[in-house]
Amino acid sequence: MSDTEAKHAGAAASTGSAFCSVPEAIAAIGRGEPVVVVDDEDRENEGDLTMAAQFATADAVNFMATHGRGLICLTL
Template structure:
């Protein structure tokens, strides 16, 4: 839908969205039509349940991404998936992960993927808390560089889920 046809009254306020996010509710975050023109289904990783994960997988593409800060990529020893991204938007994925926990089986189940997300959000987690490769794709903010514009200031819609400390410039 072109942005000129969007009515701002169709959207919830930022404070309302923050409250919903804190309450463990899903948010649908819309991208700008001039970017990818998509919507991201986001939820707080720290409290995601297997039922919520199953809903995400069933009602989306099934690719589960977990935005984390660049500092956490170091803490968890998660290298970039590729040395140089060919994605024109500069998506910075790390190697995929599963939680390294006795209850994890194949890593693909809703239980296993929700546990991986909760572990990524756990301040006490370490590099040993994860198995690599896995079924959840951590991504982090990296500047997008183009020949004409330099670093692109507009982050992707998934950045709404990034910790506030990783959004500070």
């Protein structure tokens, strides 16, 4: 298991839930952890992997490409 996968698994295990509050998600992003942001099930019912760009390592990008299976975008 990569460091990125371990961080992701650890976050869910520590809360006992796959969901967290917005302040918890912001704190996780600040620590360099990837966060899945989901929309409403009445909309697209999908999630986007999100992380702070300064923490985007080759391992993190590989995790997104392997498990996210979509476009990898950078916001400027």
